Amino acid sequence: MGVTQPSRAARRLPRPRPRASAAARSRAASRDRLLASAKALFAERGLHGVTTHDIAEHAGLAAGTFYLHFEDKRAIFREIALETVGQLRSCVDAATAGAAGLDASVRAQAEALVGFAEANRDVMQILFSADADASAIESDVLDWLAASIEARRRQRAAANDLEPELDPVVLSQAIVGMWARVIAWWLRDPRRAPRERIVRTLTRIQLSGTQPGAQSPNPQ
Amino acid sequence: MGVTQPSRAARRLPRPRPRASAAARSRAASRDRLLASAKALFAERGLHGVTTHDIAEHAGLAAGTFYLHFEDKRAIFREIALETVGQLRSCVDAATAGAAGLDASVRAQAEALVGFAEANRDVMQILFSADADASAIESDVLDWLAASIEARRRQRAAANDLEPELDPVVLSQAIVGMWARVIAWWLRDPRRAPRERIVRTLTRIQLSGTQPGAQSPNPQ
Amino acid sequence: MGVTQPSRAARRLPRPRPRASAAARSRAASRDRLLASAKALFAERGLHGVTTHDIAEHAGLAAGTFYLHFEDKRAIFREIALETVGQLRSCVDAATAGAAGLDASVRAQAEALVGFAEANRDVMQILFSADADASAIESDVLDWLAASIEARRRQRAAANDLEPELDPVVLSQAIVGMWARVIAWWLRDPRRAPRERIVRTLTRIQLSGTQPGAQSPNPQ
Amino acid sequence: MGVTQPSRAARRLPRPRPRASAAARSRAASRDRLLASAKALFAERGLHGVTTHDIAEHAGLAAGTFYLHFEDKRAIFREIALETVGQLRSCVDAATAGAAGLDASVRAQAEALVGFAEANRDVMQILFSADADASAIESDVLDWLAASIEARRRQRAAANDLEPELDPVVLSQAIVGMWARVIAWWLRDPRRAPRERIVRTLTRIQLSGTQPGAQSPNPQ
DNA sequence: GATGAATGAGTATTCATTCAT
């Protein structure tokens, strides 16, 4: 007795808080289960290959429960996509922020990208796969990535007072295309190549495609 | 008996058994109309946004007629995709065959690709777009392209007796990813960049990402 | 042999006409079956008590077939209602057109109404019943009837140069309310009263409620 | 032990066992809120346009609470309807009880009806509207009203030793039909006519339709 | 008593596919 007696404050809200939480916690748990199930199923079968029933069933819930948590199928897809884009963004931004110099920065970016993909395999497969239907999500993820690459490239060009030889817009599309394809391909079966090789390849191509003078050395 | 003999012109056509050809020609015409309609509609609305009724109606045919010509919806999609891949392949092969040297070859390839995309906008949008559901077509088009790039690369490496610095498999995935993205992006609105700039950008990146020594110039 | 040989004309369109008709006739027959089933079921169970599946099944058709013929449940309801209103209108108009004098006209109207109700029991039960949800049909049937009564009444008042003692709008609402209730009640079980008694009662009330001087006998 | 004796005021209330009444009062309050919400919502959107969630939410209660107070959706609808019918009945009975003579009685009835409708707009809209699905309430309200009119009429006929010219059953249906329609129409927008005009119209029609000799004056 | 998350049967609707004509 007497051990860790509830404080007066705690005693004053005897049910309200815990009770409300019990339901709220259960609700949140269901929502999370639905999200997790959706991630797994979308990654495996694509947006069109999955029904709301599938998701609910996979989450151990009744069909109708899905609609207590999400507007409809597109809504859960969008939520997953947007959340992931946000995380990826932070992750890449953090990585490049600390990098000094172009080489370091590009490599850090590639590493962040690959690391994130590894840690979020399901979601990245959704995001970087064929079915990541731009119509389901308002904004195309890759377009956003391309835009952020392009912006950085322009900054650098301005700083160095260089006229970029290649159109930055086209170049950024090429880079994200490369990223998406390589990462989707790799995630489908990570034994296809060691992680380091992926990072290195992405880094090299991006760097060489970027640099002035990079194409002169081919004497052939 | 001699009545309604096919005209000389009709006989000149490669169609077999001229006597039966009235029916056969009509059949072929329907089939072609279905294919053309499917290309247009898939390009515009994607595989899942088009019904077999839509295709038949657009072709001016009855709903049931579709199934006289194609097994099912995936079959017509697959046929379009495979036919296009075949054409693209010939086109690219022809272009690179005549090119001397690496630079010329890579540029010829890029030109062939972009030219083909321009001339077959509908189909390429299908092939290189999000909805080109790998599950609908048995073999992924881009995988095939990647394989062919990889093969050429290995050949060249063997010929030059060079150990490629970058993994050819990863590299080829990167290249087709880049292609697909840039071309799909460009086809969505070709006024985004002049054709030549697309060709040049693709050529440069591929070349620089490829060459030994390409990364040395950035001494940082 | 030789008996009723098809005429040359008939022979000249051997398939086209009959063939097209066969499908069209079948289509029309299905549509009619759906309409008939809908009438019966709506009359029995009301708009909300009937599903599109019920209608299709009752018509001996598959669930999906319903949608080949009608937009949705409200559409078939609306079609039934509007068609019936149209017929009723013609019927009543025809009856009153031939009637000379007020008495005759009112009686003819009542007779037409009751006769029509008898001949179209199902549909009238729908139209004059509780469930004839004005939201399902754009315009309320009874409102239309009221408006037409009101118009006639105003005409007559103008002709006779009389200031109507009772508000024609209110009066017309009262009359259609009376009609709808009495007819719906009677149709629910026509043995409740002989047809003639219904006609007579409706006629009397309408006439007496209408006439100038009708209220004089209560001198109070 | 005399502690916390209910005040005299509380004791005057008809609630039993004052000690338990904190809970009981709260319970009754919830029930009342549900009833009030249901009335408002049913009047606005009809029986089928309102969900039990809607009612609970409008009442500021949780969804499940609804079922602590009512068997199901039809039960609350029925309760509202029956309670209202009872009130209306008393109201009309009280009004006619004090009236001397036929005219006065009919007018008093009309006044009571219209007054009640005005004071209970929500509920009367439910009761007298299309959606007052007779299947939801066991007994049709209007049937009850008709029966009571009919009874009075028969009484009077017996007293006066008159053979009624019109079938009292049919007549009573006509009258309630008229009432329901006019009142529903008026309540939908009371600015349509001044209250007095409604009362007067209803009175006149009922009186004239009722009286022997009422139809003689039309000499035409 | 109240809560509110969960249930699951019910309903509308679509669409790939078949088949009698």
Place this chain on the structure above:
DNA sequence: AATGAATGAATACTCATTCAT
């Protein structure tokens, strides 16, 4: 070969109702 009406399984979504807390 073509037609096009019909099919019916699949799917999204709703909502009255239950029950553990």
